[in-house]
Amino acid sequence: xxxxxxxxxxxxxxxxxxxxxxFWACGSDHSVSPPPPVPPAYLTVVRGxxxxxxxxxxxxxxxxxxLATAEGIAVAGRPIHWTVTTNxxxxxxxxxxxxNSKGETFVHWVLGTQExxxxxxxxxxxxxxxxxxxxxxxxxxxxxPPPVPRTVILRYDGSKWTSSLTSTxxxxxxxxxxxxxxxxxxxxxxxxxxxxxxQWLAQGGPCGGxxxxxxxxxxSSSTDAFAIVKRGNRAPLPDYIKHYNGNTWDVVxxxxxxxxxxxxxxxxxxxxxxxxxxxxxxxxxxRGDGQTWSTQMSGTTRELxxxxxxxxxxxxxxxxxxxxxxxxxxxxxxxxxxxxxxxxNGVWGNSASDVFAVGDNGTILHFNGSTWxxxxxxxxxxxxxxxxxxxxxxxAVGSGSTILHYDGTSWTSQPVDVQINLNAIxxxxxxxxxxxxAPIDTP
Numbered sequence: 001x002x003x004x005x006x007x008x009x010x011x012x013x014x015x016x017x018x019x020x021x022x023f024w025a026c027g028s029d030h031s032v033s034p035p036p037p038v039p040p041a042y043l044t045v046v047r048g049x050x051x052x053x054x055x056x057x058x059x060x061x062x063x064x065x066x067l068a069t070a071e072g073i074a075v076a077g078r079p080i081h082w083t084v085t086t087n088x089x090x091x092x093x094x095x096x097x098x099x100n101s102k103g104e105t106f107v108h109w110v111l112g113t114q115e116x117x118x119x120x121x122x123x124x125x126x127x128x129x130x131x132x133x134x135x136x137x138x139x140x141x142x143x144x145p146p147p148v149p150r151t152v153i154l155r156y157d158g159s160k161w162t163s164s165l166t167s168t169x170x171x172x173x174x175x176x177x178x179x180x181x182x183x184x185x186x187x188x189x190x191x192x193x194x195x196x197x198x199q200w201l202a203q204g205g206p207c208g209g210x211x212x213x214x215x216x217x218x219x220s221s222s223t224d225a226f227a228i229v230k231r232g233n234r235a236p237l238p239d240y241i242k243h244y245n246g247n248t249w250d251v252v253x254x255x256x257x258x259x260x261x262x263x264x265x266x267x268x269x270x271x272x273x274x275x276x277x278x279x280x281x282x283x284x285x286x287r288g289d290g291q292t293w294s295t296q297m298s299g300t301t302r303e304l305x306x307x308x309x310x311x312x313x314x315x316x317x318x319x320x321x322x323x324x325x326x327x328x329x330x331x332x333x334x335x336x337x338x339x340x341x342x343x344x345n346g347v348w349g350n351s352a353s354d355v356f357a358v359g360d361n362g363t364i365l366h367f368n369g370s371t372w373x374x375x376x377x378x379x380x381x382x383x384x385x386x387x388x389x390x391x392x393x394x395x396a397v398g399s400g401s402t403i404l405h406y407d408g409t410s411w412t413s414q415p416v417d418v419q420i421n422l423n424a425i426x427x428x429x430x431x432x433x434x435x436x437x438a439p440i441d442t443p
Contacts, residue, residue: 043066046104048062048106049133052138063082065106074102090110092108093169111137149167150166151420152166174186183197187227189212196434214228215265229242241286269308275309279307283303285304304324308349317367339373356396358386360382364386387425393405401422
């Protein structure tokens with residue numbers, strides 16, 4: 001009710017101004033209710049307690065907790081703080097993780113160097129709710145020394161390549177970053193996403209388990225990223241796709257009704273937020289808007305390994321085993337002659353008429369808008385990733401610490417001081433480029 005109207009009615013009725021004020025303050029429709037308080041939430045252990053492993057080795061399963069209200073309602077997007085509680089207590093994959101849509105989050109645990117019982121703790125600070133984990137480290141056989149951290153990510157500053165991340169646990173398959181300057185995403189095995197902001201930190205979210213990995217990552221922005229989650233030999237189930245909205249990772253594709261071999265995925269890419277493409281075994285192509293997916297006829301049963309979509313046209317390029325090159329013109333997929341039978345593992349373009357594909361035995365192909373032609377690489381190593389800034393600055397990476405750079409005229413090798421098989425490359429500027437992979441003797 002309007003204050004002036006109340007005053008007039010009060011004057012006519014002879015009601016005191018004090019009563020009027022009390023009535024207006026307590027009963028006026030101008031009052032605003034305070035927002036409801038955030039309900040308190042508490043942690044419980046989902047799995048991972050009571051494991052055993054050799055000293056200095058990772059536990060076979062991750063430590064998983066769930067955050068929920070007293071009524072059992074999951075609480076998403078909240079920070080959980082992790083610490084080791086014994087000395088030595090080994091190393092956790094991260095000190096802070098965030099709960100997903102199920103209220104769950106996880107870390108991996110590499111035990112300390114001595115035998116005995118070790119401890120770790122997860123804490124939700126707003127309610128001081130905590131849970132404890134214990135694990136038992138047993139001694140190394142004398143013939144096996146403790147593992148030594150080795151380089152899994154390299155960084156290029158415009159003049160030289162140096163180690164950016166070492167690990168005894170993780171190897172990396174993929175890296176991608178948004179164009180808005182926010183940190184890139186690097187996908188690892190065991191399943192984890194790492195992001196770089198002066199240093200590499202694990203971001204909880206996509207999955208858990210040491211036989212599961214992030215195979216490929218791509219997105220249109222820092223709040224619109226996709227990851228292929230690949231299951232290993234101990235979980236022979238179809239792969240699936242998760243989407244990151246800036247807060248949580250959620251499954252957006254998982255279709256077990258298909259034959260298993262048709263949904264084993266290898267790479268994801270696209271042209272925009274509404275045109276996302278995933279490719280994989282047996283010529284499978286999934287395409288959609290990121291939420292709704294459909295299969296498209298590729299015209300091949302070859303394994304498809306790489307995809308690049310031109311954001312400025314309808315062109316999409318896919319490469320794969322046996323020299324397979326596919327092109328989508330906005331209407332249908334067409335097989336293009338590549339001139340090689342080598343497996344093509346990666347593809348990237350500066351434009352629809354300036355595209356590079358790399359593959360086994362040092363294969364490099366260039367597409368000028370009409371034909372694919374080979375380019376001398378100077379190596380016989382298997383090349384697995386390609387990416388660039390411009391027609392005169394393109395990088396290719398591969399096995400045996402191989403890094404090549406193209407200046408618009410020729411490819412030259414760049415020296416690397418560590419032994420690493422490289423799988424992918426990406427950069428935010430000519431002075432900040434990252435290449436990811438695994439130590440050469442990794443099984």
